[in-house]
Amino acid sequence: MNPVAIITGASRGIGRGIALELARLGYDLVINYASNTTAARQTSMACTALAMTNDQNIRAEICPADIGTTDGRARLIDFARSRFERVDLLVNNAGLAPETRADLLETTEASYDRLMSVNAKGPFFLTQLAARWMIELAGARPMNAPKAKIITVSSISAYTASMNRAEYCVSKAALSMLTPLFAARLAEHGINVYEIRPGLIATDMTAPVKEIYDQLIAGGLTPIQRWGKPGDVAKAVAAIAQGAFPFSTGEVINVDGGFHLRRL
Numbered sequence: 702m703n704p705v706a707i708i709t710g711a712s713r714g715i716g717r718g719i720a721l722e723l724a725r726l727g728y729d730l731v732i733n734y735a736s737n738t739t740a741a742r743q744t745s746m747a748c749t750a751l752a753m754t755n756d757q758n759i760r761a762e763i764c765p766a767d768i769g770t771t772d773g774r775a776r777l778i779d780f781a782r783s784r785f786e787r788v789d790l791l792v793n794n795a796g797l798a799p800e801t802r803a804d805l806l807e808t809t810e811a812s813y814d815r816l817m818s819v820n821a822k823g824p825f826f827l828t829q830l831a832a833r834w835m836i837e838l839a840g841a842r843p844m845n846a847p848k849a850k851i852i853t854v855s856s857i858s859a860y861t862a863s864m865n866r867a868e869y870c871v872s873k874a875a876l877s878m879l880t881p882l883f884a885a886r887l888a889e890h891g892i893n894v895y896e897i898r899p900g901l902i903a904t905d906m907t908a909p910v911k912e913i914y915d916q917l918i919a920g921g922l923t924p925i926q927r928w929g930k931p932g933d934v935a936k937a938v939a940a941i942a943q944g945a946f947p948f949s950t951g952e953v954i955n956v957d958g959g960f961h962l963r964r965l
Contacts, residue, residue, distance in 0.1 A: 722936065762785075
């Protein structure tokens with residue numbers, strides 16, 4: 702029996718990279734997405750094809766659900782229950798950027814609410830639902846099954862002030878608190894909780910500012926002078942999924958090219 706992972710926002714970008722890496726490890730997948738069904742199906746097919754090249758037989762099911770809503774979160778968990786009857790790993794990856802980069806003094810309440818709903822509130826309450834289910838399953842978990850784990854993909858914006866996307870920074874700062882809270886609460890149930898904090902990752906979300914950050918990276922913004930790739934984040938997820946940190950919980954893993962280092 703394959704372990705099962707739920708990945709939010711898995712149709713493109715970092716989420717797709719994570720799905721592919723977990724497929725390589727033999728995970729069955731719930732590929733959540735908001736609206737792009739074509740991209741989600743492409744991810745699903747790529748995952749099953751990759752697994753086959755590694756002699757793995759997996760299922761990669763797609764599930765449209767807006768995790769920013771109560772109904773969407775319930776739909777996603779109900780979908781996983783009906784299709785797989787278990788969950789071993791939740792990866793909170795879905796996130797939104799502002800539709801318009803506006804100065805802090807021009808940030809709108811509508812944009813703030815939109816980002817907080819998906820980037821912070823959604824993962825909080827989805828993790829709550831998944832954690833209850835993981836606890837429920839604890840007694841029936843097969844001997845060879847991996848221990849249940851929760852991973853949240855945040856951002857260096859959790860602590861880096863960007864005046865033209867303040868609402869994004871606030872949402873990621875709030876999201877970052879999710880990990881220590883659930884890590885402390887779920888440790889007694891053997892559920893470890895982690896945060897992966899990406900830096901500048903080349904995705905559709907960062908494409909509009911590529912030229913700006915190309916120059917900053919070349920100028921030494923990060924010690925490792927290149928853009929990150931979705932696969933870089935996925936490798937960190939894979940390490941956790943394989944049980945590489947059994948005596949760690951509440952840990953933050955930076956995948957940022959060294960951006961977080963303070964240098965003189």
